[in-house]
Amino acid sequence: MTLSALADPTRRAILARLATGEASVSELAEPFDMSLVAVSKHLKVLEKAGLISKGREAQWRPCRLEAKPLRQVDDWLESYRQFWNDNLDRLEAYATLLQQGGTDDRSK
Amino acid sequence: MTLSALADPTRRAILARLATGEASVSELAEPFDMSLVAVSKHLKVLEKAGLISKGREAQWRPCRLEAKPLRQVDDWLESYRQFWNDNLDRLEAYATLLQQGGTDDRSK
DNA sequence: CAGTTAATTAACTTTTTGGTTTAATAACGT
């Protein structure tokens, strides 16, 4: 669920903003060319994904970034991190093959 | 676009499979309880996101995992990686505050 | 208490996504 919450650019921008510190819903909404209601919904998505939490301070709901799910994404990436080093090795190996007269197209 | 491609569990499973080596479309489709056409579409999404590339070998299109976009996700996470260490510090600081008689609820 | 500010809920619309089935394309095997 984390990754689908992160799929939306507005939500990523909100997280980026929150990385600099807490902010209320209307503060978070301000930069965007959309209704406050829309932003409020984005926040709910982020909240359900555990990426933010909301406090209450009078009529404000100060939002705070929660790092746990991001850390999970990082963990998920772990397996591929290993892979992309391998991949570089393979590319190198392939480059060598080419020198020796390889034929199949692996452009891109 | 990478993150929305990664948002779907079927597509993540496909990537996991591809991390173990190349596979044709039908091989990739086999584990899933959905039509081959559906899987083919997922592959197109992954391809457009640059997460995989397809070769051609006779009537097969061997798919290969491409690490670049994943590395970009990793880079994107970088800013937050720093944050989640800070966050742990804050939690510690807060725990200390509680000991001293803090009042506001920050459960979860 | 009346009015204002902050945020959410409800009802609705539009677009995107994830799936289907039925063709079409392309390369192989006989």
Add this chain to the structure above:
DNA sequence: ACGTTATTAAACCAAAAAGTTAATTAACTG
């Protein structure tokens, strides 16, 4: 040339996502 295998394209559908406006809730301010 004909049938089979692998994959994609087209047309379609249902459900989810992303947005809207109008109404509601809640807490502050004078």
